[in-house]
Amino acid sequence: EPEVTQTPSHQVTQMGQEVILRCVPISNHLYFYWYRQILGQKVEFLVSFYNNEISEKSEIFDDQFSVERPDGSNFTLKIRSTKLEDSAMYFCASSDREVNTEAFFGQGTRLTVV
């Protein structure tokens, strides 16, 4: 069964460092998403990506965040200068269409900023 894969599963970084979280969405999907979940909190939307550009972003997704689809398979989330409050699980998701559909989530990357 096709699945969304994320690497690494766990990343520990120093405050102020840049991190790149990587995702390989399902191959025939066109819509890509990043969400985050702070421990014990709800899943929060960060950004959606379609046709090689951001289609929507939340207030959380400020100038410190960027996304990229550098080739036909990878989808990355970069945090330029990490803060302690960026510590969370980051989930990548993909879907085959925009509406009335399910999102397939990856297993997540646990980011710990120290």
Place this chain on the structure above:
Amino acid sequence: SQKIEQNSEALNIQEGKTATLTCNYTNYSPAYLQWYRQDPGRGPVFLLLIRENEKEKRKERLKVTFDTTLKQSLFHITASQPADSATYLCALVASGGSYIPTFGRGTSLIVHP
């Protein structure tokens, strides 16, 4: 303000019983609502989608109802099993704009053998 509320207290039931989880919302005009399952340290897994003009949806042991008058969705698992123990998230997509689902905090279900 817009809110999606799920019972924060864990639901404990005996194996074989029906589990019923609730999702209430306020200040939304929903297009559709989704239910996901999330295991600890894992990503959400999609279970069911129900549109605002549908009253009920079923899939195997799962049933979802959607009452736009009460602003509520109920999620039922019949003949529950210990393997059903997880956190269940509802996610709502509002009509007339963004199709990005907004998630509730989820309710933990614990099925005891």
